Amino acid sequence: MSPPPSTTAAPVLTVSDLRAYYRTSAFGAEREVKAVDGVSFHVGANEIYGLAGESSCGKTTLIKTIAAATQPPLQVVSGTITFQFRDRRMSITDVDLEGLAAIRWKHLSYIMQGSMNVLNPVRRISHSFVDFAFRHVAKPMPEFLDSVRAHLQRLQLESEILDAYPHQLSGGMRQRVAIALATVCRPEFIIADEPTTALDVIVQKDVLGMIKEVQRALRSSLILVTHDLAVHAHVCDRLGIMYAGRLVEEGRTAEIFGQPRHPYTRHLISSLPRIGHVGSGKGLEGTPPNLAAPPAGCRFHPRCSLAMDICRRQNPPLSELSVGHRVACFAVTPESPT
Amino acid sequence: MLRILRDLFRHNREFAVGVVLLTAVLVVAAMSFVSPYPPNDSFVVPPDLPPSWPHILGTTSRGQDVFWQLTCAIRNTLLFGFTVAILSRIFALAIGLVSGYAGGLIDRALMSINDTFIVIPLFPVLVLFYFVLRDSMSWVLLALVMACLGWAYDARLIRSVAMSLRTREFTETSIFSGMSTRQILLQEHLPYVLPIVFSTTMNNINWSIGLEVTLSVLGFTDINTPTIGVMIYWANQHTAMVAGIWWWIAFPVALVVITFIGLFLLAVSMNEYIDPRSRLSRVAA
Amino acid sequence: MTEPPLLEVSQVARTYSMGGLLSRHRVHAVDGISFELPADRPEILTVIGESGSGKTTLARMILKLVPPTRGTIRLRGTDLSSIRSGRDRLAFMRLVQPIFQNPFQAFNPLKRVDRYLFATARRIAGIRTAQEIEAASDQALSKVGLSLTEVRGRFPHELSGGQLQRVAIARALISSPALIVADEPVSMVDASLRMSIVGLLRNLCDGMGVSILYITHDLATAYSISDRIMIMRRGRVVEAGEARAVLDNPQHPYSILLKAAVLSPEPA
Numbered sequence: 043m044s045p046p047p048s049t050t051a052a053p054v055l056t057v058s059d060l061r062a063y064y065r066t067s068a069f070g071a072e073r074e075v076k077a078v079d080g081v082s083f084h085v086g087a088n089e090i091y092g093l094a095g096e097s098s099c100g101k102t103t104l105i106k107t108i109a110a111a112t113q114p115p116l117q118v119v120s121g122t123i124t125f126q127f128r129d130r131r132m133s134i135t136d137v138d139l140e141g142l143a144a145i146r147w148k149h150l151s152y153i154m155q156g157s158m159n160v161l162n163p164v165r166r167i168s169h170s171f172v173d174f175a176f177r178h179v180a181k182p183m184p185e186f187l188d189s190v191r192a193h194l195q196r197l198q199l200e201s202e203i204l205d206a207y208p209h210q211l212s213g214g215m216r217q218r219v220a221i222a223l224a225t226v227c228r229p230e231f232i233i234a235d236e237p238t239t240a241l242d243v244i245v246q247k248d249v250l251g252m253i254k255e256v257q258r259a260l261r262s263s264l265i266l267v268t269h270d271l272a273v274h275a276h277v278c279d280r281l282g283i284m285y286a287g288r289l290v291e292e293g294r295t296a297e298i299f300g301q302p303r304h305p306y307t308r309h310l311i312s313s314l315p316r317i318g319h320v321g322s323g324k325g326l327e328g329t330p331p332n333l334a335a336p337p338a339g340c341r342f343h344p345r346c347s348l349a350m351d352i353c354r355r356q357n358p359p360l361s362e363l364s365v366g367h368r369v370a371c372f373a374v375t376p377e378s379p380t
Numbered sequence: 381m382l383r384i385l386r387d388l389f390r391h392n393r394e395f396a397v398g399v400v401l402l403t404a405v406l407v408v409a410a411m412s413f414v415s416p417y418p419p420n421d422s423f424v425v426p427p428d429l430p431p432s433w434p435h436i437l438g439t440t441s442r443g444q445d446v447f448w449q450l451t452c453a454i455r456n457t458l459l460f461g462f463t464v465a466i467l468s469r470i471f472a473l474a475i476g477l478v479s480g481y482a483g484g485l486i487d488r489a490l491m492s493i494n495d496t497f498i499v500i501p502l503f504p505v506l507v508l509f510y511f512v513l514r515d516s517m518s519w520v521l522l523a524l525v526m527a528c529l530g531w532a533y534d535a536r537l538i539r540s541v542a543m544s545l546r547t548r549e550f551t552e553t554s555i556f557s558g559m560s561t562r563q564i565l566l567q568e569h570l571p572y573v574l575p576i577v578f579s580t581t582m583n584n585i586n587w588s589i590g591l592e593v594t595l596s597v598l599g600f601t602d603i604n605t606p607t608i609g610v611m612i613y614w615a616n617q618h619t620a621m622v623a624g625i626w627w628w629i630a631f632p633v634a635l636v637v638i639t640f641i642g643l644f645l646l647a648v649s650m651n652e653y654i655d656p657r658s659r660l661s662r663v664a665a
Numbered sequence: 666m667t668e669p670p671l672l673e674v675s676q677v678a679r680t681y682s683m684g685g686l687l688s689r690h691r692v693h694a695v696d697g698i699s700f701e702l703p704a705d706r707p708e709i710l711t712v713i714g715e716s717g718s719g720k721t722t723l724a725r726m727i728l729k730l731v732p733p734t735r736g737t738i739r740l741r742g743t744d745l746s747s748i749r750s751g752r753d754r755l756a757f758m759r760l761v762q763p764i765f766q767n768p769f770q771a772f773n774p775l776k777r778v779d780r781y782l783f784a785t786a787r788r789i790a791g792i793r794t795a796q797e798i799e800a801a802s803d804q805a806l807s808k809v810g811l812s813l814t815e816v817r818g819r820f821p822h823e824l825s826g827g828q829l830q831r832v833a834i835a836r837a838l839i840s841s842p843a844l845i846v847a848d849e850p851v852s853m854v855d856a857s858l859r860m861s862i863v864g865l866l867r868n869l870c871d872g873m874g875v876s877i878l879y880i881t882h883d884l885a886t887a888y889s890i891s892d893r894i895m896i897m898r899r900g901r902v903v904e905a906g907e908a909r910a911v912l913d914n915p916q917h918p919y920s921i922l923l924k925a926a927v928l929s930p931e932p933a
Contacts, residue, residue, distance in 0.1 A: 213716070242715035243926045243927055269855045275932045296932040313859075313860050314930040315860050315886045549770040550773040552763070552771075554784075556728075556763055556789075558758060568773050572775075
């Protein structure tokens with residue numbers, strides 16, 4: 043593993059008490075789904091930060107908000123998201139389209155879920171590069187294409203694929219092209235949403251290797267979102283576990299896997315399948331809460347074996363248990379109820 | 381159901397306007413039952429009177445009250461349109477669903493028949509029917525003939541939806557749950573096909589009314605039963621426009637245009653509501 | 666007279682021809698596969714392969730959704746291609762049931778899920794009265810850790826992926842089939858729920874005596890529940906044998922590659 047990033051440098055991304063809800067009103071019925079409800083964390087430079095959690099825990103909504111890719115009915119209700127790039131500081135929550143266009147692709151890039159399908163099926167790969175990235179690069183076309191070839195070479199992709207159509211490439215290859223596309227302008231911050239979910243095991247390993255390689259070469263920060271903890275174990279420096287729209291635990295990957303503190307994290311880690319390990323894991327009782335009407339207090343309490351009275355009434359704050367390791371649980375961090 | 385309609389009415393302006401227009405038209409059609417003058421009689425009132433009380437829409441050169449004629453006319457026209465639409469929907473659904481689901485030889489055979497019907501030129505065939513049947517041409521017969529000619533295009537649309545549904549996994553689950561083909565088509569696939577059916581129904585009504593008006597204006601139908609087209613036919617026979625009796629033509633045309641607009645708005649707004657994809661995104665939000 | 670094996674697949678192949686009149690191009694999705702499932706001993710046979718290996722095509726041939734181009738498949742001695750009439754098909758479906766990969770696509774999003782349970786009970790299991798149908802559905806659901814009261818009247822989007830897949834398994838169980846063909850049943854389910862669902866499959870095999878053909882690309886879950894294993898690549902079997910033996914000590918280079926690529930949930 044790469045040496046821990048310097049914690050004294052200013053974080054590239056700071057998220058503070060972010061709340062983003064889906065507000066729908068159709069035919070007279072109103073609904074508010076609290077997808078992200080008070081999330082605060084930061085990502086440092088040259089660091090891979092992982093976001094883990096079950097489906098519908100809010101992690102995709104969280105990164106959509108961070109990437110300023112929100113569309114109604116998703117709205118940011120409160121909180122701040124601030125990027126500290128090399129040459130500018132930007133707050134996503136109150137930026138306009140021009141400001142966004144200035145940072146997209148060059149400083150901030152977003153590899154969406156199902157990226158392999160983002161390539162235009164009737165255009166060659168080289169044209170996709172031109173369509174997406176050319177306008178962000180202040181270079182004439184031949185130079186731009188040379189830099190694209192050099193970039194592909196660095197990522198160990200043959201430059202012949204530039205002449206291919208998307209359907210001629212396999213799913214894994216398309217995902218690699220999507221990653222190359224997202225990183226061609228050398229962004230400082232990359233967001234990757236489930237980059238390997240639909241891929242076979244062997245291809246998955248290659249793609250993850252490529253992601254790590256890219257991050258190391260560019261020294262950029264990367265947020266990786268996936269529900270598969272094995273991927274996080276393989277790639278991330280720090281890891282944040284989300285449940286029902288809130289962060290419940292956060293820390294260095296080795297510590298989270300070695301000493302998980304929050305009951306939900308412990309369940310997640312113990313329920314992972316491993317080769318060489320026989321026996322079925324015991325499933326967690328119940329189901330994730332309905333985010334339109336979440337339970338009061340700690341959102342995990344209906345399924346928690348350690349639930350206490352205070353858990354039903356108050357939401358546990360994310361407090362620091364040891365250096366760099368935060369947990370939101372009353373049972374683990376006894377706090378005097380205020 | 382009523383709550384859905386009420387919500388639609390309150391929140392969807394097109395639906396509200398469509399309902400209002402169509403209700404007005406239906407009220408006018410319903411008034412035909414209380415008409416003081418039998419529809420086929422002529423010279424019951426002084427002819428060629430401009431709109432005034434008591435003849436609020438004027439009178440025709442044949443001595444009929446335009447308003448009361450209109451009520452009968454629009455009733456007959458609507459009945460005709462709905463009959464053709466419903467009959468041809470049934471044909472289109474049956475052939476489209478079976479063809480799309482069965483595939484293979486059945487599909488080929490049905491689609492060959494279908495394409496033949498698409499290619500048949502409607503207007504000359506209908507005119508031919510008139511000339512062959514002459515006086516025994518009735519509205520029922522005309523409705524049947526038009527229904528038999530109007531299903532082909534939509535059957536293909538329905539077939540394409542049915543074909544895509546056949547390969548969906550839930551169709552396989554239904555098969556392994558033991559459901560019969562008829563059950564699968566009617567219960568699993570029909571809800572997906574219904575939006576197409578609904579919007580093509582509106583289209584079909586407009587088409588059949590339009591064709592009926594065209595035929596009647598040219599005199600190729602039973603000109604003794606009043607319909608919108610027949611009214612315009614008689615107006616032309618009496619050269620109403622030249623004689624300055626504009627109300628004889630203007631009001632039927634206006635009423636049928638209102639009908640078309642009302643049906644169209646209803647179709648557009650209900651379609652958005654019924655369409656499974658938009659319904660799913662609303663429900664699963 | 667010994668009992669015929671539950672499932673006998675002999676030299677089965679499935680070829681697709683693509684391309685136009687002038688340039689035909691043949692894809693051998695499945696290329697000469699043979700194996701057997703014994704009649705007396707229920708077991709879990711796992712077929713492992715990546716995309717394009719032909720495992721899904723094999724599953725679809727066994728489910729009689731696609732006919733083989735070559736070879737025969739026999740279920741309890743009966744050749745699958747001889748099953749034509751409606752009654753024979755129903756008898757076939759009483760013995761073999763599927764579980765599909767994506768639970769949200771396996772159920773019609775516009776219809777309630779209990780519908781499929783009741784229909785299976787009525788038509789495949791042949792249960793008559795409404796009371797018995799509900800009892801049978803409830804019993805099947807309880808085997809997967811759910812109950813009829815939880816599931817009654819629900820639409821697919823009201824349940825989570827894990828729950829919906831369990832309902833799919835319950836539906837497959839209602840007729841007490843001899844063989845369940847599970848095509849990647851947990852690849853669309855969250856990683857943390859996978860073990861509980863495959864554990865469920867193991868319990869069904871041990872407790873109810875159902876043989877399971879488990880198709881997957883995930884070696885870890887395969888390790889924990891399989892009795893035997895078959896590794897497929899490009900339509901052929903590259904290695905087969907007793908599950909733990911093959912996975913602990915793979916011999917074929919492809920199997921070794923596959924095992925090396927599995928990510929273990931230990932931090933690097």
